[in-house]
Amino acid sequence: MSAADLAAVLPIVVLAAAAVAVMLAAAIHRSHGLALWMTLASLVLAGASLPLAASEQPRRVATLLTVDGYSLFFTGLILAATFAVAVLSYAYFSRRPGNHEELYLMLLLAALGAVVLTGSRHFASLFLGLEILSASLYVLVAFPRGRRNIEAAVKYLILAAVSAALLLFGMALVYADLASMDFDRIAAASAPAGTGDLLLAAGLVLLFAGLAFKLALVPLHMWTPDVYQGAPPPVAAFIATVSKAAVFALLLRFFHPLAIQSHANLYVAFATVAVASMFAGNFLALLQNDVKRLLAYSSIAQLGYLLVAFLAGGPLAVTAVSFFLVAYTATMLGAFGIVTLMSERREAGSLENYSGLFWRRPWLAAVMAAMMFSLAGIPLTAGFIGKFYVLDAGVGSSLWLLSASLVASSAIGLYYYLRVIVVMYRRPLAAGGHSRTRPPLRPLAGGLVLALVLLIVLWLGVYPGPLIEIIQKTAILN
């Protein structure tokens, strides 16, 4: 391994080393604050190593990993989101009894797995990355070790194991057909095979199913609401953002050169999943009375939108997906951030907890409203530009049915986003009672993260130009 190779994978090395360091530090001296600071420092360090890695890109490291603008862009997104989750976790766990240092260890490992996914170009690294990510998530979901958490974790564990089996079987079929586990060779070999190749088609569908589980696409979405509800809110934020962004980045990298649009059967299968996700997510969200479950169904629908861009294909699709994922990540972090801060003393999942929030804590309510508007895709927010970009890609490729489904289902979705806002602006029942129960915004750091997320969401909504420039320069798939 040359020095250039090392520089290219430096973010991964930093994350792996940091995980070990946090573990050792926890063994010597248990301190929640120390673990947090070490985590944040290592994330910043990994972020600082990105330019160094960028100077070596594009580069293939061994056979397993590739470092290019695309992987580095998503690495940056993952590091930033993990940073926010770490700060929110501190806000959430600092008031709860027990030792919390291992949480940061797991968080770093999960981020490591996610980063490996973005750079993987081989089935082996794909599976390694995915399993590092998943194994850390099982622990993270169960972390506060309450009954609900453990239930959610076990549910996640069992279903994730099934999906891993699907994924492996898919890989095996593809390997049996093309005798390669390398993405480039698969793309090259599958092109002339065309649509008639049943073995390959079955393999690709199973692969897609395995990844679709992680993305919570219909019909593999069942775990999402339970896990989101059972997990601590910062962890749910991590699952909703980092885990999905990394897996989607991988999905796009693998399927993009295969040009699924030209495979009629695959295309119909994927399009059905997209439409079903959009409608099922939005319709089921209408029935929820728990904010975390509502966000879970909302994320199902959002990933359905993203599939529209994925199916559109072409260079516009890559830009649209990248932008949408940034907007989605920021918005989801903001929404779960509110849930985190609301859960200072006890879990604030039920929508009732948010009743009259505007009159008690106007800033929290304002941020939550902005996040809901962003998820609904109202202008001035990042969510609008993201959705617009996806629609642009869909219409540009003449995917009329998918574009129409996107618009129709997001019109339905509007109803439940508004419902959250309406609940927050409901007047408190007992007049004057609200001034008494007005706790100060305790962990200041959590508030700062939210303010930052709000700024990003608004900034991307008003002036997305710079980010689009960055995406078009870096996130390129050929």
Place this chain on the structure above:
Amino acid sequence: MYPFQDQIGFPILSVMTFLPTLGGLLMLLFMRGRPTLYKWTALVTTGATFVLSLVMWAYFDRYTADFQFIEKVNWIPRLGTSYHMGVDGISVLLILLTTLLSLIIIPASWNYIKDRELGFFISFLVLETGMLGTFCARDMLLFYFFWEIMLIPMYFIIGIWGGPRRIYAAYKFFLYTLAGSVLMLVAIVAIAWLARPNPFAAPVFDLDQLQNAVFTINVQFFAFLAFFIAFAVKVPMWPVHTWLPDAHVEAPTAGSVILAGVLLKMGGYGILRFCLPLFPDAAVIFIPYILILSLIAIIYGAMVSLVQKDLKKLVAYSSVSHMGFVTAGIFAFNLIGIEGAILVMFSHGILTGALFLLVGFIYERLHTREIASMGGMATPFPIAATLLLFFALASLGLPGLSGFIGEFLSLLGLFTYNKAMAVIGAFGIILAAAYLLWMYLRVMFTGLKDERWHELPDFSLREVSCLAPLMALAVWVGVYPNTFINLIQPSANRLANQMAPYLAEHGNFLSHLFASLGGGS
């Protein structure tokens, strides 16, 4: 080159559009908990915006249909969209209406809101930015941006500061409008892609370029429909008007004024600006259906107004009727009709705004809006009675006041298109006289209902001065409409000329159709 090239070397449209939001931001950051200070700031901000709009009017060259005060800078170049602002006569007229009404509602709600006043005033300032931006935007995406931005403050205004059923009304308002406008968004993206000069170009959102693009009849058909539904909800046309009475009844007075005065005009403006010039072939196909819907709106709105028990609901339904003249005038497809439609929009903004203010002021005294519990109010409130009489007469189309001229021209336009339809439309004016005069009779005369009203004060100087400019304007438009007709003439003329060949093409088919209806033309 400067990004803006206009008469005065100053980006007046942007300054005017964003000044209210800037004022709102200052209020939010520095004036929390100081009501007197932030109310005055709101007043000064809207006042300055109004002055800017007057300056713009003064420098506006009314002899050309070209867009003026153009500002154009890159916004999201990769998406093919730019920050492109510009106004023609139609925009200028509606901008003047917007800035005037926005200025008036600030003193009108001086003491009205007791709860979270700061948020209330900031919402209106942000709303003003959205409205002005919508009238100035020359880029489809920018237009959509401002169009949607208007929704959010209005949603809060109804949902937070509204009446008892405010949540329901706010929902309904938001969902109706948004359901319409997401359809429009798809159509915007679709035509932006189809209008590309070559397959490798970025989508085209700029209106100057879109205007030159030619779309096939199939594209036009669906795009027109998508745009038109979005605008028809806003107008609102029968049968998508049902959000309007709820929204008006629940909204606070100032919200109703802006809703009726400006937001409804967005629909007519959108039809004039986008539906006709971009999709002329499709527009011609839809003429008969839209005219029939407009006539239904005119008659139905007026008849429903007749039976209303709630004063505010009566004014709300009368809006449906009046706005029917707008769509009827536009789709008469000739210069007179289009000018009439624009004047109806302007005059309706003044008069209905004033009527909602009057209803609000009366409600603040009596704490009821029920017509049956009023009566004999002319004795204790002579000033209120005079003002209500003035605006009721103007609204029912008394010659010499603003209501008459627009509806007259609109009907005249319709008459040259089809005589039978104009006759049906004219019944709307008769019905308007009926419901307004009957309302006046029941509210102001027929015996004093409550002796205690004698102890209540009549309209204060603040309230009268809110209504006085609207009164002056109503007389101005009624007596000397040329000031305003000249302003819109070039743009209306261009539009009418643009549409004329299409109408001639389809004319035979249509006259045949209407001959069978007994009209002929």
